[in-house]
Amino acid sequence: MLAAERKIKIVEYVRQHQAASVSALAQEFGVHEATIRRDLAEVEQEGLLKRTHGGVIVEGLTNREPSFNERSTVQLEQKIRIGRMAASLVEDGDHIIIDSGTTTLHIARHLTHKMNLTVVTNDMNVAAELRDAPGVRVTVTGGELYPSSYMLNGMFTDHVLKSVHVSKAFLGTPAIHPKHGLMHPEAQLVVAKQGMIRAAQEVIVVADETKIGKLSLHKVAPNSAIHTLITGVEVPAYDVQQFRDAGVNVLTV
Amino acid sequence: MLAAERKIKIVEYVRQHQAASVSALAQEFGVHEATIRRDLAEVEQEGLLKRTHGGVIVEGLTNREPSFNERSTVQLEQKIRIGRMAASLVEDGDHIIIDSGTTTLHIARHLTHKMNLTVVTNDMNVAAELRDAPGVRVTVTGGELYPSSYMLNGMFTDHVLKSVHVSKAFLGTPAIHPKHGLMHPEAQLVVAKQGMIRAAQEVIVVADETKIGKLSLHKVAPNSAIHTLITGVEVPAYDVQQFRDAGVNVLTV
DNA sequence: TTATCTTTCTTTCGGCAGCTAGCAATTGTG
DNA sequence: CACAATTGCTAGCTGCCGAAAGAAAGATAA
Incomplete structure (x- = not known):
């Protein structure tokens, strides 16, 4: 799978699940966790998702923070x-x-x-x-x-x-x-x-x-x-x- | 196959698969990878597809909310x-x-x-x-x-x-x-x-x-x-x- | 709360696949 | 035949990925 393709699929995956851990994504796409982290850093730069410690959640207003x-x-x-x-x-x-x-x-x-x-x-x-x-x-x-x-x-x-x-x-x-x-x-x-x-x-x-x-x-x-x-x-x-x-x-x- | 014809088929192929690697396209059309890269460069110039490292993806796939x-x-x-x-x-x-x-x-x-x-x-x-x-x-x-x-x-x-x-x-x-x-x-x-x-x-x-x-x-x-x-x-x-x-x-x- | 442990993250490195650019060979055309 | 367009090839460069070490963030226990 292409790197760019994987990035898109990561966004899709996270949007579907509302959130995902780095390890789960690494397993899902069969790549090293470091690779997922790099992808997430870029995806976050583009404002599509928001990283958290250990994973990633969907960005934006439709998302709710933990207490909520x-x-x-x-x-x-x-x-x-x-x-x-x-x-x-x-x-x-x-x-x-x-x-x-x-x-x-x-x-x-x-x-x-x-x-x-x-x-x-x-x-x-x-x-x-x-x-x-x-x-x-x-x-x-x-x-x-x-x-x-x-x-x-x-x-x-x-x-x-x-x-x-x-x-x-x-x-x-x-x-x-x-x-x-x-x-x-x-x-x-x-x-x-x-x-x-x-x-x-x-x-x-x-x-x-x-x-x-x-x-x-x-x-x-x-x-x-x-x-x-x-x-x-x-x-x-x-x-x-x-x-x-x-x-x-x-x-x- | 004519070069122009191949280019059209490349776009069709990629649209159908959402993404494709250079090597896969080279195999699919029976030409050298360099040829595929040249085709992709032109196709990208026309704004039909987006090149990435290793291949090509459909432009605008990431845009769920296009305008924003x-x-x-x-x-x-x-x-x-x-x-x-x-x-x-x-x-x-x-x-x-x-x-x-x-x-x-x-x-x-x-x-x-x-x-x-x-x-x-x-x-x-x-x-x-x-x-x-x-x-x-x-x-x-x-x-x-x-x-x-x-x-x-x-x-x-x-x-x-x-x-x-x-x-x-x-x-x-x-x-x-x-x-x-x-x-x-x-x-x-x-x-x-x-x-x-x-x-x-x-x-x-x-x-x-x-x-x-x-x-x-x-x-x-x-x-x-x-x-x-x-x-x-x-x-x-x-x-x-x-x-x-x-x-x-x-x-x- | 503070101290310690564990997990996750960042940074860096090297290997490798893929890219660019230039040249040669081939094919097509007048 | 000459000329242009297309294709294949290669050398050197770039970017991607996995690994590992040190830093940071949470988790746990005192």
Whole structure:
């Protein structure tokens, strides 16, 4: 195999697997590890992949760093289900807000084939995910990049959220309680979430089972402000009923 | 077999196999390797295939995202040099704007070790690059995600640029001319560039040699608005002098 | 946390395959 | 036949690969 050909195949391989170790690549292509390292150095120079100690990962916004990645794999299968269900509520021609988060990211992934859709988001990952969707216009709220995530927050975010109106807002949350409603541990992020709720005709909260019934420091909004809650079938019927009693339309998937 | 006929068949063969070695082609067509090399030299000249050490590959195989990746590999080494030089002008404690672009992205890559730096950018790639830099705060201008790039533009971008003031703005450009100054082919992007110039005390333009002396449709700013131009040493001394005569401080690297 | 160990990375070297360039032989053409 | 184009060949140069040593980055244990 040609050196240049191998380099291309390395990029393909890593893109397919999201990541790869130097030794695995050396074995896959039957060359010395030093050769793989040289290839990786060049490929990285070209900005196609990003090297790490021991291997290589895909470069760019669609990639997630470890701490984020870990969060992503927790309840992954459930989040995908929830994301697909949430996406099914979106109609062609809609204007929607997608909040930052791992579950909401899965919504975005199911929206790529929609037509004439406008998405406002404060998450660069969500934006990147929808970037190449031909029927989707993406508006990113400005703001400060939140440490070790791809979320934007602050004055400029709030300004954008005050300037828009959408039919549906999809919010993620670390805690939602049948009595106290939507809650969040970080005060800084509460304003943005409230801005999204105000900007939307219909508020849809997505939350996997680990978030249900949880309390947190700050109240974001009462359950009366939430129209629909989408969660996993794993949530006990009793908890689901409590939210329904509070006037929330609960969908389990 | 005629020489011209063989050349066509070589292209067909390589397209089918994605890549081929010189020896394999020599065997396939029953001619000497030197003959194949001569054919390949011509075929490459015509831009049909790309030669590599040991053989030939299909051009553009690496370009998953043609528009962006293509741009970023062109003049890569020069852009890295320019990026490093530009980054050296940034001091700890600065507030700066970094424009969207492939050259400006290389500036960001050299800023990760700065302390107490605030970066405002309209490029999600630039933001992502500086995301994990402990001493760098990143503010992203909001706006609409520009097709097949990671650039943000529009009303919200302009709003943010009107709301900030920075010591230095680093702008990329597809065309800069000693008489007509900074130019751009797309009207939509002119406003954002002008906003960056207005928001900055000092305007620094980065441009590799291929941009120097070029004309384009819209005037963005006269040379008098530009304080410093950073470009490659490849640029002829005559061109450099023309910009210096126009009052621009030119740095070549 | 600090110290130690292990793995991985960088750098350097030499061997080898492939490349360039020039020349000679062959083939094709008027 | 003369002339040009094409092909084969070779000498010297260049770039690629594997190996090994020292450096750096993680991992482990105290």
